[in-house]
Amino acid sequence: xxxxxxxxxxxxxxxxxxxxxxxxxxxxxxxxxxxxxxxxxxxxxxxxxxxxxxxxxxxxxxxxxxxxxxxxxxxxxxxxxxxxxxxxxxxxxxxxxxxxxxxxxxxxxxxxxxxxxxxxxxxxxxxxxxxxxxxxxxxxxxxxxxxxx
Amino acid sequence: xxxxxxxxxxxxxxxxxxxxxxxxxxxxxxxxxxxxxxxxxxxxxxxxxxxxxxxxxxxxxxxxxxxxxxxxxxxxxxxxxxxxxxxxxxxxxxxxxxxxxxxxxxxxxxxxxxxxx
Numbered sequence: 001x002x003x004x005x006x007x008x009x010x011x012x013x014x015x016x017x018x019x020x021x022x023x024x025x026x027x028x029x030x031x032x033x034x035x036x037x038x039x040x041x042x043x044x045x046x047x048x049x050x051x052x053x054x055x056x057x058x059x060x061x062x063x064x065x066x067x068x069x070x071x072x073x074x075x076x077x078x079x080x081x082x083x084x085x086x087x088x089x090x091x092x093x094x095x096x097x098x099x100x101x102x103x104x105x106x107x108x109x110x111x112x113x114x115x116x117x118x119x120x121x122x123x124x125x126x127x128x129x130x131x132x133x134x135x136x137x138x139x140x141x142x143x144x145x146x147x148x149x
Numbered sequence: 150x151x152x153x154x155x156x157x158x159x160x161x162x163x164x165x166x167x168x169x170x171x172x173x174x175x176x177x178x179x180x181x182x183x184x185x186x187x188x189x190x191x192x193x194x195x196x197x198x199x200x201x202x203x204x205x206x207x208x209x210x211x212x213x214x215x216x217x218x219x220x221x222x223x224x225x226x227x228x229x230x231x232x233x234x235x236x237x238x239x240x241x242x243x244x245x246x247x248x249x250x251x252x253x254x255x256x257x258x259x260x261x262x263x264x265x266x
Contacts, residue, residue: 026252033167033255041167048160079203083230084160087252 003145010136011148017133022126027089031149046130049088053123056081060116064109074112075104081119092122150265151194154178155185155212156201156228161251165199165228168258181205182212189216195223196265199253202229202240210243217244226261228253 001009017023034041056077063074082097096119103111137147152174154165162178169176174197179185181204198216202209213225226247227240241248247264249257 026254029252029254030164033164033171035171038167038170045160045163045167048163052158052160076203079230080158083158083251086230087158087160087164089252 003140003143006136006140006143007145007148010133010140013133013136017129021091022129024089024091026087030088043134046088046134049084049090050127052084053081053093053127057116057120057123060119064113064116069107069109069112071104071107071112075101078104078119090123090126093119093126096122150174150196150262152176152197152199153185153188153193153195153223154199155180155182155204155209156199157181157204158201161201161253165253168253168255169199171255172258172262174262182207182209182215185212186215186219189219189221194221197261198223198225199228199261200225200245202227202231202236210240213240213243213245224261224265 030042030045059077060074060081063070063077078097078100082094082101085091085093085097096115100112100115100119103115140147150173152169154162154169154176156162156165156178157180162180166176166178177188177193177195179188182200183206185198185200186207200209200213204212207215209227209229213227216223216225224246225244226249227237227245228249228251229237229240230251231237231240237248247261249261
């Protein structure tokens with residue numbers, strides 16, 4: 001595939017991520033913060049998001065496996081996940097977190113377990129999509145091209 | 150101009166740090182309200198403090214109150230995902246000069262900075 005085709009593929013792929021609700025305007029804001037002084041800013045922040053999310057998802061799994069669930073603790077973890085997903089524009093993850101927090105408030109264990117499954121699923125999807133996008137970007141840069149905005 | 154970012158979330162600290170950097174504002178980040186108070190006790194001062202609300206050890210409301218009791222006159226802008234009026238009012242009454250809902254963007258940060266100037 002030549003450079004122009006790769007660049008077009010990237011633009012189409014990014015557009016689809018916004019259209020399908022995986023990303024929102026906040027991701028655009030993040031990209032606008034990247035400059036020649038900090039050329040890997042988006043990848044760095046998204047990598048932090050991945051690390052943080054995986055830690056939180058493990059904590060949530062442990063917390064919901066307890067015999068007596070501490071809903072305040074579960075809510076605190078979901079609040080963190082909602083915050084970081086919102087900050088990077090991972091819209092679908094953020095939306096599940098909103099529902100998750102409502103179930104925490106109701107102390108609804110079934111609702112919380114269902115939301116944990118959903119948030120794991122949405123997180124896994126957005127992680128795969130973002131990693132594919134970064135791979136495409138890398139291919140373009142390796143071919144001597146620039147990333148179209 | 151100098152700023153202090155107070156947020157327990159590493160992703161947010163990184164983004165807020167970059168937002169400030171891009172505007173040429175020298176900044177430091179800490180992970181909770183107690184660290185924000187401690188850094189002031191060590192003698193450091195900042196023109197602007199971006200204060201998250203929900204943090205472990207000492208939250209943003211307590212930290213803001215404490216900083217004001219210490220005589221800190223810096224611009225303190227609360228930055229949080231909270232949207233209930235009651236919660237925001239309590240945060241403002243603790244001594245905020247401004248409040249912005251997260252996620253923080255360039256335009257929200259510029260509107261905070263304009264208030265300092």
